[in-house]
Amino acid sequence: MASSKSYFDSFSVQESDGNFFENFTALSWRQENKRLRATSEDGNDKIPPSELQFAIKPKFQPLNRKEFELLYIEVLYTIKHKIGTTAGGHQPIIQDLYQYAQESFGVSPEDHARLLAKATEEKPPILILNLTVIEAKGLEAKDADGYSDPYCMVGIIPGRLADQDLSNIVFSDDEEPKPKEKEKKSGLRKFSTSLRKKKDPTVKDLLPAKYIRTTIVQPNTLNPVWNEKFRLDHDDEFSVIDAAKKLNEVQSMKGLGRFFKQIAQSARTRSSGSVDDFLGCLTIPLNDLPSTGKDTWYKLEGRSAKSSIQGEIHLKLSLATREDRGIAEDDNWTDVRQHEDLISLFVQHEIRRFQDVPHKWSGNFPKAAKTILHQHAIQGDVTDVQQAIRWMAYSKKHMEYSFSYELLLKLLTDLDEKWTPDSFSREEEELLAESFTTFIDYCVSLIRRQREVFPFSNRAAFTRLENMLRCLAKIYSTKVFRSICPFEKELHSEIGTAIKKGTLEWYDRNSHTSDHEEDTIQRLIELTNTLNSDLHAGYIYYNKLYEGIVSVKYFIILYRQLEKLLGEEFNQSLKKTMNQLEERSKEARDTKHSPIMGTTLFELYLALQEFCSFKEKLPEGVLQLFNVFCGERSINIGTEEDTDYEVLSVV
Incomplete structure (x- = not known):
């Protein structure tokens, strides 16, 4: 009997309260489902929305x-x-x-x-070699103390000399030229470098700088480091070879490497009576050089196959052109x-x-x-x-x-x-x-x-x-x-301002006014639910991205902005409907029927309760009071038999 009485008592309560608590449960479920739908990830790989539809469109001047x-x-x-x-x-x-x-x-x-x-119709370009003489290692010692004072002399053979066979004669330091079996013409421009121990620093001053370059001397070392850059080209009207011949400084030749060695030797002999010691040379056909350039070590070569030369030189070479276009x-x-x-x-x-x-x-x-x-x-x-x-x-x-x-x-x-x-x-x-x-x-x-x-x-x-x-x-x-x-401006400042402005603009697009009180309440419910979904996404997804990459606390900025906007919205909207709500509440008590408005207000209450819960996710020190209503009147929603049960108090 006790259980039976309890059953009928509860049934009587449900009838007397107009199924209010059933509505409460349904509203709670509906509220939760709205939030889940709004914040669910579909996990798809769809084409992302077009950025061009929303971004600013800078104006760039096209080519005429x-x-x-x-x-x-x-x-x-x-x-x-x-x-x-x-x-x-x-x-x-x-x-x-x-x-x-x-x-x-x-x-x-x-x-x-x-x-x-x-x-x-335009003139062909002039080939240029960009050369960096980086370093050498394992050179031969020429001084009594077991070291040398090496430097490097570099130059380029003019293109028109490619038609001449420069390697059919061999010279030595102290002998007249001797015939040598003719080698096959390469037909290529060549870059050459010659390495030697330097005793007098004036060689580069005695030779035309336009055609021949020398590095500085690195004293007392067998592993010199230069890291010197050169830009080499030629003038077909006045070549390196011609210039050297006019100076009467060429005494022997084996390719361009031997040629440069002898220029240095004759210049030294003429100026100081001393002779530089030959440390090695190198000749590189430019037409074999990759367009991407080359950065590598080269083994130094001797004057002849019988020469005993040791050591390597590190060169970085790349090609360019020079055009006569004013x-x-x-x-x-x-x-x-x-x-x-x-x-x-x-x-x-x-x-x-x-x-x-x-x-x-x-x-x-x-x-x-x-x-x-x-x-x-x-x-x-x-x-x-x-x-x-x-x-x-x-x-x-x-x-x-x-x-x-x-x-x-x-x-x-x-x-x-x-x-x-x-x-x-x-x-x-x-x-x-x-x-x-x-x-x-x-x-x-x-x-x-x-x-x-x-x-x-x-x-x-x-x-x-x-x-x-x-x-x-x-x-x-x-x-x-x-x-x-x-x-x-600092990046976090730029982004923080953009988040605030963007949130305000987005809020304005989602907020609209209504003169009818029921439409107003329903609009506030929809608006608050929309804000709740945005806060949820901001906390779970966007905040992690912004804080981790650009050190911007996205969620704090978002919540403060929405808190302010929603508070202003409630103050403005509910002032217009306070009297109507009180009248409807009184009418509900007089007619002993639970009004639809009561259920609607309770739905709004649930939405606001969820909104306020996000405040708990803010770090300590940034919490703010959230006052959504103003005035001194209270509205009690309920039935005549249950008027002491205050479901929602609006102050």
């Missing part, structure tokens, strides 16, 4: 028609006068290079023929700008192949494009670090097509590794600084719209946000950025 044709002529000229061998010995077919250039530029066959004719030899600003424009055109050409998925482009060019870019760099004497500012071309095209942030991160890393304080001219620094600030502004604009562009539920999009933040962090950490952009 004249600039476009001049760049194309430069490319054709570069292909026509390709220098050096390709790695592995494989030579690309020149026609393939022309075809790729024509396709990437979108030039018609008629225009291609016309512009190729113009490129052919541009100062040390001014490659035009080449650097052209190189950036050329990369941009090739990037655009490759991106077009990916159509709707440019983010999947790896950034790799086909072999033809790589060859053209490499040849343009070495012929224009564009340095490694200047090539590293291809970041500028890629970042600009990224803001047009939105490809991989991982690729941009690699370019930034490469730039940072190669940069030194004297790497760039003032103009280059200005353009590089502009590329940094433009890219930062672009990324900041995306952070403001991250909920649409980088939803956490889209794995690919969320990964893009992660890599974008890494790019920003990399920019601010690089030496070059700190050097050329010293007055830029």
